[in-house]
Amino acid sequence: MNPISLSEISTITLIMKVGILTSGGDSPGMNACIRALVRVGISKGLEIIGIMGGLQGLLDGKFHEMQPRSVANIIHRGGTILTTGRSKEFKTLEGQMKAAQILEKAGIGALVAIGGNGTMQGMHKLQQVWSGQIIGLPGTIDNDVFGTDYSIGFDTAVNNAIDAVDKIRDTAQAFDRFFLIEVMGRDSGSIALDVGISCGAEAIVIPETKTNLKKIADDIVAGRARGKNFAFIIVAEGDEEGDAMEISRKMSSMVGEDCRVSVLGYIQRGGNPTRQDRILATKLGAYSIDCIVNGKTGILVGEIGGKLSETPFEESYTKKKAIDTFLLSLVDALSI
Numbered sequence: 001m002n003p004i005s006l007s008e009i010s011t012i013t014l015i016m017k018v019g020i021l022t023s024g025g026d027s028p029g030m031n032a033c034i035r036a037l038v039r040v041g042i043s044k045g046l047e048i049i050g051i052m053g054g055l056q057g058l059l060d061g062k063f064h065e066m067q068p069r070s071v072a073n074i075i076h077r078g079g080t081i082l083t084t085g086r087s088k089e090f091k092t093l094e095g096q097m098k099a100a101q102i103l104e105k106a107g108i109g110a111l112v113a114i115g116g117n118g119t120m121q122g123m124h125k126l127q128q129v130w131s132g133q134i135i136g137l138p139g140t141i142d143n144d145v146f147g148t149d150y151s152i153g154f155d156t157a158v159n160n161a162i163d164a165v166d167k168i169r170d171t172a173q174a175f176d177r178f179f180l181i182e183v184m185g186r187d188s189g190s191i192a193l194d195v196g197i198s199c200g201a202e203a204i205v206i207p208e209t210k211t212n213l214k215k216i217a218d219d220i221v222a223g224r225a226r227g228k229n230f231a232f233i234i235v236a237e238g239d240e241e242g243d244a245m246e247i248s249r250k251m252s253s254m255v256g257e258d259c260r261v262s263v264l265g266y267i268q269r270g271g272n273p274t275r276q277d278r279i280l281a282t283k284l285g286a287y288s289i290d291c292i293v294n295g296k297t298g299i300l301v302g303e304i305g306g307k308l309s310e311t312p313f314e315e316s317y318t319k320k321k322a323i324d325t326f327l328l329s330l331v332d333a334l335s336i
């Protein structure tokens with residue numbers, strides 16, 4: 001019999017139960033990520049425990065062991081087979097300590113959480129009361145997690161919105177109308193920016209920049225005078241001037257015509273993930289298993305400039321992700 005090498009010993013001692021969960025708003029590609037976690041994890045000798053219902057499900061002990069076949073036929077599906085949720089209880093210290101005890105009792109040695117800023121903050125808190133390893137993965141359509149160029153689901157959401165805006169554009173043009181189209185992004189203008197540029201919006205209204213409705217209205221009126229027969233503006237739901245309904249009330253008198261409003265809503269969050277989201281989800285899921293096997297903890301795994309990256313939890317939710325100001329600066333010139 002061959003002697004066991006040091007690396008084999010470390011692999012043997014690392015065989016452990018890894019809990020995986022999705023938390024906060026679901027995003028297309030979460031399933032592809034779950035699939036990668038389960039299959040790469042099992043192929044590396046780990047036991048993967050699916051936690052249903054996000055952080056509340058953790059507190060309620062909703063655990064089940066996952067097998068390679070548990071994740072068959074999900075790579076192309078939006079939503080999350082683990083289901084998700086938001087937990088008030090987990091936000092309290094008592095909730096975090098209860099979660100630590102439950103994980104201990106279940107013999108779980110590592111946890112992978114896919115979610116947005118709130119989830120990363122929760123993981124940072126859990127890290128302070130639990131000795132297991134924790135890895136966070138960015139899964140949110142809002143693309144506002146610091147430490148990754150793109151979060152899982154953003155690309156699909158943007159493409160869903162582009163598809164809808166292209167359709168609204170047809171009717172806007174047919175009727176010579178002015179539209180305000182609202183996209184998701186409670187605190188983030190990422191979706192609005194990419195959709196606005198991709199669809200040729202007259203203006204893009206986002207929470208990261210000061211919105212000047214008078215200037216936008218003047219531009220619309222001037223555009224009409226130059227022969228533009230229709231116009232649309234993309235509004236991020238979290239803008240400081242209000243949502244699209246409120247902005248339409250403010251702008252109608254400024255432009256001297258009715259503003260039609262279309263709120264795209266949850267349609268953005270569902271549907272089959274794009275190639276980009278499937279690949280990103282698969283890479284991040286597989287790499288987070290490597291991180292666990294290598295003893296890492298307390299990090300968000302992302303991708304920056306095409307390279308896998310690791311960012312401490314605290315930075316991932318306290319640092320503000322910068323908006324692409326160059327792209328934004330092009331809107332006026334592109335809509336002359």
Ligand code: F6P
Binds near residue numbers: 024140141237
């Ligand atoms: O997933 C993020 C997000 O889409 C935000 O842009 C939005 O404000 C929020 O979720 C709304 O989701 P829910 O109604 O599920 O809280």
